[in-house]
Amino acid sequence: MEVIKTEIEGVFILEPRVFCDSRGYFFESFNLREFREAVGDVEFVQDNESKSCRGVIRGLHFQKGPHAQAKLVRVVKGAVLDVAVDIRPGSPTFGKHVSVILTGDNHRQFFIPRGMAHGFMVLSEEAVFQYKCDNYYCPEAEAGIAWDDPDLSIKWPAADGKVILSEKDKKNPRLAEIPQDILL
Numbered sequence: 001m002e003v004i005k006t007e008i009e010g011v012f013i014l015e016p017r018v019f020c021d022s023r024g025y026f027f028e029s030f031n032l033r034e035f036r037e038a039v040g041d042v043e044f045v046q047d048n049e050s051k052s053c054r055g056v057i058r059g060l061h062f063q064k065g066p067h068a069q070a071k072l073v074r075v076v077k078g079a080v081l082d083v084a085v086d087i088r089p090g091s092p093t094f095g096k097h098v099s100v101i102l103t104g105d106n107h108r109q110f111f112i113p114r115g116m117a118h119g120f121m122v123l124s125e126e127a128v129f130q131y132k133c134d135n136y137y138c139p140e141a142e143a144g145i146a147w148d149d150p151d152l153s154i155k156w157p158a159a160d161g162k163v164i165l166s167e168k169d170k171k172n173p174r175l176a177e178i179p180q181d182i183l184l
Helices: 032-038
Strands: 002-005 012-015 019-021 024-026 046-053 057-063 071-077 079-086 097-103 109-112 116-122 126-133 142-144
Touching (some): 057 079, 071 097, 071 116
Antiparallel strands (some): 012 109, 019 024, 046 126, 057 116, 079 097, 079 116
């Protein structure tokens, strides 16, 4: 796999070697030994999957404190714009983001370390999104940042005039409104 460093420390784009022939394709989507050599010693404990339609934005989500999660995300069907925002207090890239297009065809994966808010927008008619987490989900620790926080300057694609959000995500505050001690 090719590992591409990004502008934010610890955030990587992973491109697997895909073998194609007349039958279709094959690729190794995860290899613990290679992952640890390229990215670091992360132990994933939970796999999740979601299906969403065009214009859905899920995020920007994070787990607070000791419940923070690193994630390895990928799309198995469709296309999304995936975004990681650095919310680590004291980080030189605090409030900055990295975005990448993930599709079922490009097979790219995005590694997002702890201390990031994460979200994605569906660009295709529907998308099936899978991700591994290195910490268990804790409902009491869930939090979010407004997807359209102007201070983050995320360039979300036009969604044919509509963005679909959960009721919780409609109420997420701007990053500047979140006390720094919550982000630790």
